[in-house]
Amino acid sequence: MSNKNALLIINNLHAKIGDKTILKGVSLEINSGSVHALMGRNGSGKSTLSYTIMGHPKYEVSQGDIKFEGNSLLNLSPDERAKLGIALSFQYPVAIPGVTVLNFLKTSLKSVLKRDIPIKELRPMLKAKMQELEIKDEFLSRYVNDGFSGGEKKKLEILHLSLLKPKLAILDETDSGLDIDALKVVANGITSLNKEGTAILLITHYQRILNYVTPQFVHIFENGEITNTGNHELAFKLEEFGYEYFAKANPLASTNSTKEVNYVS
């Protein structure tokens, strides 16, 4: 069932931190423009997967491969991956004191788009996006994530990604910590990103966001691997029955011997 034309192909990926193996054979394919949701317990390795795709130096790939548009990412630095069109919205965005949001966005866009957008052009561009995301103007002159509320950080992540327009956006719990209104606003941001052609890998604990951003695939992640894959329906089932149900209903899932994906309908 492997599709050579998939945007991202992860094959039997194993990754470790120090001696501790955290990803234990992840296989996943994402087509251009598609939406995948990834759900799993705390500590199951979802963020590790997103860091590994983005190239965090702490995580060492010990087996398997990650291919983007047919080429392996494994020897590329994070900035090289970003330049290929991959972007990660962090579960815990990092503060950079003394660096303004405007400067950060401008520098990042210059690196990724290889075009130094003059402030005159950038400001109106930002203004439009910021209005959609209900972000106040003064944000631009604040320091990156420094003293931001949880929700503000997540909004900045989406603002940034919507400017980068990556081919693949990995959203690591972008919906966590958002109030009900902010969730809608951010979900709309994600939807319009997707409409412009960005494929989405949405890591979440809550079915709720999937009401706004409809996934074609939902994956359950357990102990370093994908144990179930289904359609949107799977997320409702998960919400109703919990992870335990899936672990029991799929004995294969609780061992790490399987590379096959179990479809639940």
Add this chain to the structure above:
Amino acid sequence: MSAELSTMDNLNQIGTDYKYGFSDVENYIFKSGRGLTPEIVTKISHMKNEPQWMLEFRLKALALFYKKPMPTWGNTKLLNDIDFANIFYYIKPSEKQGTNWNDVPEGIKNTFDRLGIPEAERKFLAGVTAQYESEVVYHSIREDLEKLGVIFTDMDSGLREHEDLVRKYFATIIPANDNKFAALNSSVWSGGSFVYVPPGVKVDIPLQAYFRINAENMGQFERTLIIADEGSFVHYIEGCTAPVYSSDSLHSAVVELIALPGSHIRYTTIQNWSKNVYNLVTKRAYAYENAKVEWVDGNLGSKLTMKYPAIYLMGENARGEVLSIAFAGDNQHQDAGAKMVHVASNTSSIVVSKSISKNGGRTSYRGLVKVYEDAKNVKCSVKCDALLLDDLSRSDTYPTMEINDQDVNIEHEATVSKVGEEQLFYLMSRGLTADEATAMIVNGFFEPFTKELPLEYAVELNRLIKLEMEGSVG
């Protein structure tokens, strides 16, 4: 906007050129022999046609220099490596002092052109004195400043043209016997700036001087004296850069500031000496009642910098601020800090010191806060942050407090941190290379300093930091 941008381009080139160093063919009218004797000191004074009292001052200072021991703090090993016998103490680059650009000799002009000075002058400067070697060769001042009675000239002309003022204040803040290097400067000083601002005059544009050292093994001993009369304001800025040479140069300046009651002096320095220069500077200010003095002090480059700008809060309600940054790379030691001396009651001071070390570079914060016995209601806050870019580098803090009174509110805070892997990864995941990401983190760390600088200096500093970061991450 476009005027600003083209000046930014010029300033960017300063960084580029500096990185590799460049030096002009030496073309001097007089170069003193190596080493330091009473004869050389006398000769310097005679060549400058100085009054007898200045010659005597120099000779007394020389005797003190011979007698004074080396400082026992800072980096004593590097200090003891200085070979005083192997230094030129005076070089006079050309016969006459230019008052406008056309009079400046061609070779020197080329150097200035490469530094973007005339461009910068047209756009930003109220007046320029650029110190080329020991003697000021180019000097201009906006006419309206002259009309206000503001004196902004080089120290040698200051002595010639305003002898009474100079004699009244010269070496009153930093006497020749203050320390070995103050004594050295006092005996062989040459160049530097002399500024006097009459009562009530607010100079609204920064006065700027640009310094370079050019001859190998040449000591540069400039002497700056700034007097802000009652209720006046002045912002003085100097930027320094020097070409790269293979053997060591010595820069030992003395800077004295006198802020008379109700006045305000801001003194901004960005020094970017080449990496073989010893930069041993004595800077001190007196702030009388209701006066305010600010030292904004950026130390990049040099082999060893030892510099502790001081403010003596002499009168009630005087305020002092030192805001400094230091950057030390491979084989560099920045030993910098601040001294706040609260002599009078109701005085307050703030010290913010930020340092970065990389590739085994070393930074030290050395500070003194002293409160006199009968000084009441004194406030002082000291904050030092050090950022290490790798495990090879080092940062130390040596704060000293001498508090002789109970009625004092002192806050001291020091942090040392490493550039975080998570910060780097975050920026890189958004497309910045490792070097760009590090430079951005460093610029952010220095932001409290940079935002106090005029735009063109901020741009230059960010640019220099970016150059320093190249190849810093493996």
